[in-house]
Amino acid sequence: MFLMQILTDTILNQTIRVRPAESHKGTYGRVCLVGGNDHYGGAIIMATEASVYSGAGLNTALTDPINFTSLHARLPEAMVADFSNQADLTSLVTAANTIVIGPGLGTTDQSRQVLDAVFKLVTPAQTLIIDGSAIDLVAQNQLTLPVAHLVFTPHQMEWQRLSGIKIADQTDDANRVIRDQLNGTVVLKAHRTKIYTASEIYLNSVGTPAQATGGMGDTLAGMVGGFTAQFADQDQAVLAAVYAHSRIADELAEQQYVVLPTQIMHELPRFMKRHQALE
Numbered sequence: 306m307f308l309m310q311i312l313t314d315t316i317l318n319q320t321i322r323v324r325p326a327e328s329h330k331g332t333y334g335r336v337c338l339v340g341g342n343d344h345y346g347g348a349i350i351m352a353t354e355a356s357v358y359s360g361a362g363l364n365t366a367l368t369d370p371i372n373f374t375s376l377h378a379r380l381p382e383a384m385v386a387d388f389s390n391q392a393d394l395t396s397l398v399t400a401a402n403t404i405v406i407g408p409g410l411g412t413t414d415q416s417r418q419v420l421d422a423v424f425k426l427v428t429p430a431q432t433l434i435i436d437g438s439a440i441d442l443v444a445q446n447q448l449t450l451p452v453a454h455l456v457f458t459p460h461q462m463e464w465q466r467l468s469g470i471k472i473a474d475q476t477d478d479a480n481r482v483i484r485d486q487l488n489g490t491v492v493l494k495a496h497r498t499k500i501y502t503a504s505e506i507y508l509n510s511v512g513t514p515a516q517a518t519g520g521m522g523d524t525l526a527g528m529v530g531g532f533t534a535q536f537a538d539q540d541q542a543v544l545a546a547v548y549a550h551s552r553i554a555d556e557l558a559e560q561q562y563v564v565l566p567t568q569i570m571h572e573l574p575r576f577m578k579r580h581q582a583l584e
């Protein structure tokens with residue numbers, strides 16, 4: 306029997322630490338974000354930007370070179386590399402604490418090759434966030450998952466494809482069975498997102514329809530990347546990222562009809578300062 310736990314502001318100050326003075330960018334984690342084909346450049350830009358604004362120390366986008374200039378034009382803090390260059394992919398994935406794969410990756414043969422290459426390299430000490438197209442590729446091809454701290458961030462339709470459970474039948478009991486088979490945390494995104502960890506179920510009871518716009522999940526994937534790279538407790542980092550994403554949206558929605566993904570990420574540094582650990 307699992308009791309549903311409701312997320313509150315407490316998850317923020319339990320997770321977001323006060324930065325120690327004696328620290329440097331290496332202290333705050335390396336994130337490698339993989340995605341963005343020649344149609345979906347915006348998705349990897351948003352994911353990478355969200356990781357940077359979450360405070361991860363070093364951030365690199367592995368993407369189609371067509372996205373390099375646009376990404377750098379808005380985000381000089383991030384590095385870029387070509388996801389079809391095997392040597393670059395190998396060194397960047399190996400060096401990362403957290404890898405985010407899927408935002409705008411697409412489902413072509415090239416996307417599949419990139420996903421296979423990343424899955425081969427990931428090690429048990431790393432956290433791997435599997436989002437968007439990467440979820441669809443796993444579902445379509447019944448791929449073997451690597452052994453790592455896995456976090457899946459499907460919306461309900463992606464979860465239907467991955468789990469085989471129709472949206473109407475996505476009950477906690479049914480979802481948990483598949484979660485256990487996948488052996489990873491599942492962030493099941495919906496109007497009210499639920500998070501299934503190895504031992505608990507959490508409900509994100511904040512969030513707004515002002516968030517219902519493309520790129521909102523790409524942004525969340527980048528935040529989960531940034532939080533897991535920086536904060537030691539991986540479950541708490543996921544929960545805090547999901548909650549902060551919706552909580553910031555609610556604040557902006559008091560004055561706005563629609564909340565843009567980029568507006569949420571740009572609020573993060575101020576929001577995280579307000580909600581860092583109580584001293």
Ligand SMILES: NC(=O)C1=CN([C@@H]2O[C@H](COP(=O)(O)OP(=O)(O)OC[C@H]3O[C@@H](n4cnc5c(N)ncnc54)[C@H](O)[C@@H]3O)[C@@H](O)[C@H]2O)[C@@H](O)CC1
Pocket residue numbers: 344345346347348349407408409410411437438439460461462463494495496519520521522523
């Ligand atoms: N600017 C960009 O480059 C963008 C790229 N994107 C990328 O596009 C790829 C395809 O993602 P999509 O999600 O569009 O593709 P999907 O083929 O998974 O389509 C989503 C469809 O599922 C249905 N659905 C049912 N329940 C839903 C729920 N709770 N939340 C969301 N959709 C639900 C909706 O009808 C929606 O049209 C991903 O790789 C994604 O990262 C999108 O994120 C949009 C923005």
Ligand SMILES: Nc1ncnc2c1ncn2[C@@H]1O[C@H](COP(=O)(O)OP(=O)(O)O)[C@@H](O)[C@H]1O
Pocket residue numbers: 437459460494495496497498511512513514515516517518519520521522523524525
């Ligand atoms: N009506 C809503 N209420 C609250 N949150 C929402 C609503 N609609 C969408 N969201 C949130 O927006 C995000 C959408 O993710 P996703 O569908 O993957 O977007 P994309 O792939 O376009 O970036 C999820 O975090 C989801 O919970």
Ligand SMILES: [Mg+2]
Pocket residue numbers: 436437460522523
């Ligand atoms: Mg998505």
